[in-house]
Amino acid sequence: APVENGALLETLKSQVGLFSNKSEHYSAQVRPPGTSRQIPQTIIIGVRKGGTRALLEMLDIHPNIVVAATEVHFFDWDENYVKGIDWYRNLMPFSYGNQITIEKTPGYFTSPQAPGRIHDMNSSIKLLLILRDPTERVISDYTQVYYNRVESHKPVQLFEDIVIKNGVLNTKYKAIQRSLYDVHMEKWLKHFSLDQIHIVDGNTLIKDPLPELQKVERFLNLPSRIMSSNFYFNQTKGFYCIRSDGRERCLHESKGRPHPLVNTTVLEQLYSYFREHNAKFYRMVNHSFDWH
Numbered sequence: 001a002p003v004e005n006g007a008l009l010e011t012l013k014s015q016v017g018l019f020s021n022k023s024e025h026y027s028a029q030v031r032p033p034g035t036s037r038q039i040p041q042t043i044i045i046g047v048r049k050g051g052t053r054a055l056l057e058m059l060d061i062h063p064n065i066v067v068a069a070t071e072v073h074f075f076d077w078d079e080n081y082v083k084g085i086d087w088y089r090n091l092m093p094f095s096y097g098n099q100i101t102i103e104k105t106p107g108y109f110t111s112p113q114a115p116g117r118i119h120d121m122n123s124s125i126k127l128l129l130i131l132r133d134p135t136e137r138v139i140s141d142y143t144q145v146y147y148n149r150v151e152s153h154k155p156v157q158l159f160e161d162i163v164i165k166n167g168v169l170n171t172k173y174k175a176i177q178r179s180l181y182d183v184h185m186e187k188w189l190k191h192f193s194l195d196q197i198h199i200v201d202g203n204t205l206i207k208d209p210l211p212e213l214q215k216v217e218r219f220l221n222l223p224s225r226i227m228s229s230n231f232y233f234n235q236t237k238g239f240y241c242i243r244s245d246g247r248e249r250c251l252h253e254s255k256g257r258p259h260p261l262v263n264t265t266v267l268e269q270l271y272s273y274f275r276e277h278n279a280k281f282y283r284m285v286n287h288s289f290d291w292h
């Protein structure tokens with residue numbers, strides 16, 4: 001009976017976590033007439049904790065964009081890369097000819113292999129890179145690992161005890177390494193020209209998403225379709241949430257978690273360590289950001 005089918009459909013939808021009518025349509029296993037699965041014409045390459053999920057979900061509002069539901073890790077994980085390009089394409093949603101497919105895997109930015117492999121696939125691809133203050137990124141990275149460890153009943157350490165070893169900054173700490181944007185960017189610029197990589201300001205995307213998204217629309221040569229009415233500020237979450245296809249949704253609770261209060265001396269050490277790297281990065285990309 002139709003009622004039962006409707007109820008079943010609602011249950012299935014909630015189980016697979018589909019949000020918009022658009023995703024429901026494209027995530028279907030049955031190919032809608034006139035669609036096909038396309039290799040991404042654009043990839044959000046990172047950075048981890050930069051705001052990659054927010055960027056992807058906000059771009060998904062656009063009628064000419066379809067997005068991959070999960071992080072694919074094709075170019076950074078050898079065990080996936082060996083599966084080949086058809087495996088990769090099969091993970092993409094169905095799309096019409098006037099739509100571009102986007103996937104996001106934050107680990108690509110810091111992966112030594114990803115730039116060359118992506119270039120081998122499509123040398124004229126357009127890349128999106130979302131960055132935020134490198135010190136904030138380290139703290140966000142630490143916070144994620146902290147919660148993961150708590151959830152799996154593993155011991156946790158204070159931020160300061162990881163970041164400072166024998167009185168000096170532990171520059172080997174992975175989270176610090178990932179925030180050396182100049183070091184990673186250099187590898188991308190060996191394979192791609194600067195005008196192929198659009199940098200989204202992750203700090204601005206949090207405070208005022210629309211202008212950053214409009215810049216992305218222009219970079220992708222798409223008509224301007226994302227509107228201020230697509231966003232509303234959720235006081236409880238403390239972040240902007242999305243209104244689209246008649247529904248309202250915020251990002252998962254793991255996005256936008258409170259950060260620990262960090263000792264100011266340690267913060268100063270981090271700011272000063274990143275300062276030179278940031279300056280180098282600004283020169284590399286001909287653009288500065290208001291990072292510490």
Ligand SMILES: Nc1ncnc2c1ncn2[C@@H]1O[C@H](COP(=O)(O)OS(=O)(=O)O)[C@@H](OP(=O)(O)O)[C@H]1O
Nearest residue numbers: 048049050051052053054106140239240255256257
């Ligand atoms: N609108 C909105 N809602 C919630 N969160 C938002 C939003 N916009 C940006 N952000 C920021 O995104 C940070 C998580 O970044 P990523 O999605 O790149 O993380 S991950 O690498 O995929 O784990 C996440 O970092 P944390 O605040 O440390 O949780 C957020 O600050």
